[in-house]
Each structure stands twice: as structure tokens, then as C-alpha cells.
Amino acid sequence: xxxxxxxxxxxxxxxxxxxxxxxxxxxxxxxxxxxxxxxxxxxxxxxxxxxxxxxxxxxxxxxxxxxxxxxxxxxxxxxxxxxxxxxxxxxxxxxxxxxxxxxxxxxxxxxxxxxxxxxxxxxxxxxxxxxxxxxxxxxxxxxxxxxxxxxxxxxxxxxxxxxxxxxxxxxxxxxxxxxxxxxxxxxxxxxxxxxxxxxxxxxxxxxxxxxxxxxxxxxxxxxxxxxxxxxxxxxxxxxxxxxxxxxxxxxxxxxxxxxxxxxxxxxxxxxxxxxxxxxxxxxxxxxx
Amino acid sequence: xxxxxxxxxxxxxxxxxxxxxxxxxxxxxxxxxxxxxxxxxxxxxxxxxxxxxxxxxxxxxxxxxxxxxxxxxxxxxxxxxxxxxxxxxxxxxxxxxxxxxxxxxxxxxxxxxxxxxxxxxxxxxxxxxxxxxxxxxxxxxxxxxxxxxxxxxxxxxxxxxxxxxxxxxxxxxxxxxxxxxxxxxxxxxxxxxxxxxxxxxxxxxxxxxxxxxxxxxxxxxxxxxxxxxxxxxxxxxxxxxxxxxxxxxxxxxxxxxxxxxxxxxxxxxxxxxxxxxxxxxxxxxxxxxxxxxxxxx
Numbered sequence: 001x002x003x004x005x006x007x008x009x010x011x012x013x014x015x016x017x018x019x020x021x022x023x024x025x026x027x028x029x030x031x032x033x034x035x036x037x038x039x040x041x042x043x044x045x046x047x048x049x050x051x052x053x054x055x056x057x058x059x060x061x062x063x064x065x066x067x068x069x070x071x072x073x074x075x076x077x078x079x080x081x082x083x084x085x086x087x088x089x090x091x092x093x094x095x096x097x098x099x100x101x102x103x104x105x106x107x108x109x110x111x112x113x114x115x116x117x118x119x120x121x122x123x124x125x126x127x128x129x130x131x132x133x134x135x136x137x138x139x140x141x142x143x144x145x146x147x148x149x150x151x152x153x154x155x156x157x158x159x160x161x162x163x164x165x166x167x168x169x170x171x172x173x174x175x176x177x178x179x180x181x182x183x184x185x186x187x188x189x190x191x192x193x194x195x196x197x198x199x200x201x202x203x204x205x206x207x208x209x210x211x212x213x214x215x216x217x218x219x220x221x222x223x224x225x226x227x228x229x230x231x232x233x234x235x236x237x238x239x240x241x242x243x244x245x246x247x248x249x250x251x252x253x254x255x256x257x258x259x260x261x262x263x264x265x266x267x268x269x270x271x272x273x274x275x276x277x278x279x280x281x282x283x284x285x286x287x288x
Numbered sequence: 289x290x291x292x293x294x295x296x297x298x299x300x301x302x303x304x305x306x307x308x309x310x311x312x313x314x315x316x317x318x319x320x321x322x323x324x325x326x327x328x329x330x331x332x333x334x335x336x337x338x339x340x341x342x343x344x345x346x347x348x349x350x351x352x353x354x355x356x357x358x359x360x361x362x363x364x365x366x367x368x369x370x371x372x373x374x375x376x377x378x379x380x381x382x383x384x385x386x387x388x389x390x391x392x393x394x395x396x397x398x399x400x401x402x403x404x405x406x407x408x409x410x411x412x413x414x415x416x417x418x419x420x421x422x423x424x425x426x427x428x429x430x431x432x433x434x435x436x437x438x439x440x441x442x443x444x445x446x447x448x449x450x451x452x453x454x455x456x457x458x459x460x461x462x463x464x465x466x467x468x469x470x471x472x473x474x475x476x477x478x479x480x481x482x483x484x485x486x487x488x489x490x491x492x493x494x495x496x497x498x499x500x501x502x503x504x505x506x507x508x509x510x511x512x513x514x515x516x517x518x519x520x521x522x523x524x525x526x527x528x529x530x531x532x533x534x535x536x537x538x539x540x541x542x543x544x545x546x547x548x549x550x551x552x553x554x555x556x557x558x559x560x561x562x563x564x565x566x567x568x569x570x571x572x573x574x575x576x577x578x579x580x581x582x583x584x585x
């Protein structure tokens with residue numbers, strides 16, 4: 001099994017003057033970002049700001065238009081064994097020939113050619129991870145029968161099974177209830193604290209992860225801000241970023257970002273009624 | 289009863305059995321191929337692609353019948369070409385279905401044209417669509433076995449990454465698995481498997497061999513080891529059983545194969561449905577974190 005020692009030296013992920021454009025439209029440019037082992041970075045911003053595209057560039061599925069990006073000191077390539085990827089929850093079709101434990105096992109042996117059975121150490125690791133992510137009760141259930149929360153626990157297990165240096169999370173909490181949001185967040189947080197995995201976490205709502213985030217990368221309108229949540233999630237900073245008045249309201253331990261509807265609308269003009277920015281944190285979700 | 293003795297006849301069965309020894313062997317080999325590739329066809333949502341490929345396989349076979357060249361070669365060329373076209377043009381499911389829907393009638397039409405121009409025995413024509421007990425001679429059997437071996441060995445080598453890429457392409461790609469290359473390799477192998485299946489059950493009924501056994505297995509289990517094993521058992525039972533029953537009568541083999549295959553699926557559905565009504569394969573304890581004692585530290 002690979003150890004985590006090799007990543008103590010430098011940054012897990014390093015971006016230098018990185019930029020991504022589609023034709024004339026620049027999603028972001030001049031992005032310098034170093035993600036250290038064990039660091040939890042939230043990537044925020046409105047839809048279409050290029051949050052998921054950032055993950056795709058880290059996975060080598062999309063090329064940077066400018067600048068460089070390296071993972072563990074090497075230029076990024078298409079996919080990597082040391083990157084764990086946790087996508088949005090989606091329903092698995094019935095008839096998918098996998099149980100929850102098989103999905104976790106894919107994180108350990110899913111890349112392997114040939115039919116050699118799992119080694120004893122690998123079987124033990126799979127069992128340990130099933131236990132770690134709290135999947136024991138449903139380990140033998142077909143993945144198509146899992147609830148959203150169970151499935152995301154399983155996905156976290158699959159992603160951490162390969163002892164990743166970097167966890168890429170693309171809205172993994174979407175459509176989960178608050179309890180499961182907390183549970184899945186805890187699992188990801190524990191992994192980076194205990195195993196030193198860096199986390200790049202794309203989300204439209206920072207609240208469920210507010211307690212564990214080290215830094216925020218907020219992308220909007222082709223520009224971005226990086227810093228601690230308190231430095232970035234402020235009315236003056238976001239107003240400057242959006243180029244239009246935005247308010248940040250802290251209430252009941254949650255952050256709500258309120259802006260005029262046109263904050264990131266290229267067509268501009270029109271009516272100026274205030275409503276919660278649909279792309280940021282939405283108010284009133286439970287927490288009674 | 290006249291019709292009964294047409295459908296089931298076991299006169300001189302021993303002598304017949306010797307004559308069709310090669311056919312039975314070929315059937316068993318095809319059963320293994322169909323049973324192993326089936327779970328991937330289902331997992332990748334490709335039953336329609338199998339149907340499309342088999343129609344182009346039929347076109348290739350009838351063209352070679354007309355031209356007087358080897359029929360197996362013709363059907364191979366047709367189905368591999370179709371499989372690769374579908375693989376390259378239809379990487380997304382929606383594109384893929386329209387590509388297949390465009391290719392399939394064209395293939396059928398081409399095949400019918402070639403058969404209409406063909407002056408040989410009519411039984412040959414019909415057989416390509418609905419299957420027949422061809423007296424499989426030794427070189428032919430050798431040919432089938434070689435292609436089947438290519439399919440089976442390829443599947444066994446790529447099994448884990450291909451299954452990963454089939455059920456979860458995004459996550460598999462993130463882990464560095466060559467998802468697209470594997471997809472094309474799978475189409476190639478699917479083309480080969482379809483071509484050899486067309487020889488026995490006919491172009492119209494290939495699904496009963498490449499999809500039904502796996503679909504039946506998936507009704508009763510999702511265990512990734514048990515699914516292919518059961519699927520192979522079901523497929524071999526269907527083909528070999530179909531050949532044995534078809535021997536005596538003068539009917540094509542395909543109704544026997546498809547009926548056995550369907551009956552197995554029906555039984556599996558009932559068994560699987562009954563288990564689901566009993567509360568599924570699990571106790572529903574949503575996210576219950578039962579700390580079971582584990583051996584690992």
C-alpha cells in the first residue's frame with residue numbers, strides 16, 4: 001500500500017497564472033493557487049463561473065488556456081490514482097451489478113487488469129473502509145437500493161480507498177438532507193486530518209462545510225478571490241468581485257449571500273429587486 | 289399428434305447426436321461468450337446496440353452468400369464495422385440510439401437485397417435471420433472457437449476497469465482508467481460476439497443470447513462474481529438445450545433457444561420479485577451505523 005509520506009514535502013496541487021477560456025469568454029485567468037496536504041479549499045461562485053471546469057482541468061480532461069498546473073510536482077495528466085473524485089449523488093440504475101462493498105472495492109482494485117483476486121491486505125483495507133465510512137449496515141445491498149446519503153458515504157469510501165493525495169469533490173452534498181450533509185462532510189474532514197489528503201470542494205452552499213474550510217476560492221465574472229472564509233465572504237469583497245452591491249448576512253450560524261439579480265448577468269439592466277442569490281447560500285433550509 | 293411430433297421428436301436420437309456434436313460444442317462456446325459479455329451489455333445500457341449490430345452482421349452474411357465467399361467472414365465484417373461505427377459516433381447514449389436506428393434499417397435492407405439476388409437454397413436465406421442447426425464442420429468450429437477465445441480472453445483481462453468504466457465513467461476516468469479506449473475495445477469485442485451468435489440463433493434473435501441470460505441473472509443477484517457465472521450457466525443451458533430439443537424435428541433451432549432463455553428469465557423475475565417483496569436484500573436501517581466487530585485493526 002502506498003504511504004502518505006511522499007506528499008509531506010510540497011504542495012499537492014500548484015497552479016501558476018492558470019487561465020481557462022472558452023473562445024472569447026474567460027472563466028478565470030491569472031489564478032495562482034497552492035493547496036497544501038491536509039488543506040480544505042472550498043470553491044464557490046455562481047453557476048457557469050468555472051468551478052467544475054477547474055476540477056476538470058485538475059483531472060486533465062480539460063486543458064488550461066494559459067499558465068501551468070502540477071499535481072504532486074508533475075504536470076497533470078488524464079486522471080490519476082492519487083486523486084479521489086466524489087461526484088454529485090445520482091441514482092444508480094437497478095441492475096447495476098454492484099453492492100456497496102464492490103463500489104468501495106473499485107477504489108482499491110477497480111483499475112487493475114486481469115482477474116487476480118484481491119490480496120488479503122486489500123480485502124482487509126476494503127473492510128476497514130466500509131467500517132470507517134459507516135457502510136457496514138448496507139455493505140451487501142445493491143447500489144441501486146441505497147439512499148442518497150448511503151450512496152454518498154459509499155462514494156467517499158470509494159474515493160478514500162486508494163489513499164488519495166487530493167480529494168476532488170463536485171457538489172457531493174447536493175440533494176442530501178442536513179444530517180447526511182453533516183455526516184459526509186465529517187468523513188471528508190476526517191480523511192484530510194488523519195491522512196493528510198488535500199480537499200478541493202466545489203459547492204454552491206458553503207454552510208454545511210463552514211466549520212471545516214481553511215480557504216475559499218470564490219470565482220465570479222472571470223475574476224476570483226482566495227482567502228480564509230472571513231476574508232472572502234464579506235460584503236465589500238464580494239461586491240467588488242461581482243461589480244454590483246452584494247450583502248453577506250450572518251444569521252443563525254449561517255452565511256447568506258444576498259445580491260441583486262443582475263450581479264453576474266451579462267445582459268444587465270432591468271429590474272432591481274433584491275432576492276437571495278440563487279447561486280450562493282440559500283436561507284431557511286431546515287435548522288429550526 | 290402431428291404438430292407435437294414436429295416440435296419434439298427423439299427418433300434415432302443417438303445417431304443424430306453424433307452428427308451434431310460440433311453444433312453442440314459451438315453452442316456451448318457461444319453460451320460462454322454470450323453469458324460473459326451480457327452483464328456489460330446491460331451495465332452499459334446497450335441491448336439496442338446489440339440488435340443494430342446483428343442486423344449489419346446479417347447484411348454482411350447475405351452479401352457474402354451472394355458473392356459466394358465465407359458467410360462467417362461476411363457477418364464478422366458487417367458486425368465489427370457496425371460496432372465500431374456505433375462506438376465512434378455514439379459515445380453518448382442519446383446519440384448512440386439514433387445512430388443505431390439509422391444503421392439498422394439500412395443493414396436490413398441491404399441484407400434483403402442481397403438475399404433477393406441470391407439464387408441458392410432458400411433455407412440458407414431464412415437461416416441467417418432466424419438461426420438453424422447448421423452442420424458445423426471442423427474448420428468452421430475452429431473458426432468460432434478462435435473468435436470466442438479472443439472475446440473471452442479480452443473480457444477477462446479488462447474485466448475490472450471495464451466494469452468500473454461501465455457503471456461509473458466519470459469516477460473511473462478520474463482514477464486514470466482509459467474510459468474511451470475501453471469503450472471502443474468493448475464495441476470491437478461486442479461485434480465479434482454478435483457475429484458468432486448470428487451463426488447459431490440468427491440475426492433477429494441474438495438478444496436472447498447476449499442480453500436475456502444476463503438480465504435474468506441480474507434479477508436474482510448483484511454479486512459481481514455470481515452475475516457472470518449465472519449468466520453463463522443460463523446462456524449455455526439455453527443454446528445447448530435448444531439444440532438438443534431441436535434435433536429431432538425439422539424446425540429451426542431459434543424458437544427452442546429463445547423459449548428456454550425466456551423461461552429462465554421469467555423464473556428469475558419471479559424469484560427476484562418475491563425476494564424484493566420480503567423486504568429487499570437488506571434490512572432497511574437507513575444510515576444506521578452499527579459498529580460490528582471487525583477483525584481488522
